[in-house]
Amino acid sequence: MVQRNTNNRFGGLSLAAAASLLTACSNFQSRPTTPEPPPAVVTTATEGAPVVTAKMAAARTQLAQMVALQDRLYRVAGPLLINNADLCRTQARNLLGFTAKNKYSYTGEFVDAAQAVLNYGDRLEVASVLSGSGAARVGLKKGDGLVAAEAKTLPTGANAETQAAAVLGPLASSNKVLNLTVARNGANQALKVPVTRACAFKIDIGxxxxxxxxxxGQRVMITRGMVNFxxxxxxxxxxxxxxxxxxxxxxxxxxxxxxxxxxxxxxxxxxxxxxxxxxxxxxxxxxxxxxxxxxxxxxxxxxxxxxxxxxxxxxxxxxxxxxxxxxxxxxxxxxxxxxxxxxxxxxxxxxxxxxxxxxxxxxxx
Structure with a gap:
């Protein structure tokens, strides 16, 4: 398969085992290997509070709109992928049923947007939960921080997505249930997340x-224009x-x-x-x-x-x-x-x- 550049992404809706950080082994990245620094913040002479520039505000609005569309696609696609695993035959895989991101999943002014709009930091947080998946059934929530899996501490920081894939991928393919520790409301919580069999296709918003x-052949994309139509x-x-x-x-x-x-x-x-x-x-x-x-x-x-x-x-x-x-x-x-x-x-x-x-x-x- 030809390796394509996937840098500078909003971060697509990774639903499938062959294409997502948290659904199987993958080298998918939604950011450069060395992340770009956050944009310079303008401050006033009398106050220490940052001033949101027009560019930053536009980035925040754009990110919020795209994330909302991604969430909608994820919700609609869930039953299609899970209920048709047998029709997908060899293209069905075990998946964990959620995606996760941190502030390094975005680049340029979108680093600021990810922090301001999504409250992302260094730790990976659940970005979407696949409707009908084992993760949804046990109550995994958007915003849960990923702490550990099978007692293995999950990585944080700039390379967290790639490093977490190396940990979670084999666990998804070899276990029926994943013992996951998440951070929620200031405390750690243990969840037993059943692995979900589903069609292994990644769903993106264009x-x-x-x-x-x-x-x-590997992915499906539906454009913003098609969603609106x-x-x-x-x-x-x-x-x-x-x-x-x-x-x-x-x-x-x-x-x-x-x-x-x-x-x-x-x-x-x-x-x-x-x-x-x-x-x-x-x-x-x-x-x-x-x-x-x-x-x-x-x-x-x-x-x-x-x-x-x-x-x-x-x-x-x-x-x-x-x-x-x-x-x-x-x-x-x-x-x-x-x-x-x-x-x-x-x-x-x-x-x-x-x-x-x-x-x-x-x-x-």
Missing amino acids: NSDNINSYAD AQSDEAIAYVLAKDIAHNVLGHAATTKQAYTIGSIIDNLVAVRPDVSMLIGSAGVKPMPQDLDAAADALSLYMVARAGYSVDGARAFWQRLATQYPATVLNGYTAVHPAVSFRLAAIDKTVADIRNKQAAKKPLVP
């Missing part, structure tokens, strides 16, 4: 307003499931576009992405209609098994194609143009799912 989503959690689930299905079916490798799409994902998770990279088709070729229809079919089963309704799928995809047709470059339909063919596959799959639900048969494609 820092871009184009209406699109991407799957490179989808509006409802159910519609977001349709998009996420579609790209999870593309990954399960190996379509990025089949079309030989894994590297191209991966580069786009790397770019759009950046704090300040290079939007010029999105001019035209951005080098992404249209998905063959038979592969698209296969992903549609599998994704609808995943949606139903996750507890979402499949009834609105046709209307959502048709609305997207109508408002952003293939002539809108860098939009979803531009790279998934076979709308009529896809809708026929969606209609058939929805009917099959309804029949199986009525007959109380297993929801298996």
Whole structure:
């Protein structure tokens, strides 16, 4: 696999064992090896209190908005990843069901933002908890500080993410329950966190307003623009499931576009992405209609098994194609143009799912 640069990130939603600090062994980093120092703080001559510059304020607002979107994706994606582990087959892994970050997960003025908005310091803190995971069931909370795992003290400071991965990765893969010590409300608390079996795909929010989503075989990205277009959690689930299905079916490798799409994902998770990279088709070729229809079919089963309704799928995809047709470059339909063919596959799959639900048969494609 080609090693890509993942520096200068907001810190994507690491849901999968193959891609996250806390879900398995990984060399994922959301910051440079040597972190940048915090930005200079302007102070007044008469007071020692720091003055928040316009740049710092903007960074804080941007970080807060992106973290909110990431939390929403994490919540929507949880049932899709956990309830479909058997459909992901060899791409399912054991995961701990949470991500953690500290102030060094961000760079430049975002170090200040992480401290001011998220209260991050040197210690790793739980950033997100996967809905439906063992971590969620035992009450692990956002903001819990990571103290120890199986009596091994967890690292702090600039290299904490990488070092913690070396400790937690093997524990997740070899144990059914992890004995975790967290700091909460000024005291340490012991939790027994059950390991969760789930689809091993990392979910990212894309820092871009184009209406699109991407799957490179390992990851799924849905852009800010697509989230805003989808509006409802159910519609977001349709998009996420579609790209999870593309990954399960190996379509990025089949079309030989894994590297191209991966580069786009790397770019759009950046704090300040290079939007010029999105001019035209951005080098992404249209998905063959038979592969698209296969992903549609599998994704609808995943949606139903996750507890979402499949009834609105046709209307959502048709609305997207109508408002952003293939002539809108860098939009979803531009790279998934076979709308009529896809809708026929969606209609058939929805009917099959309804029949199986009525007959109380297993929801298996």
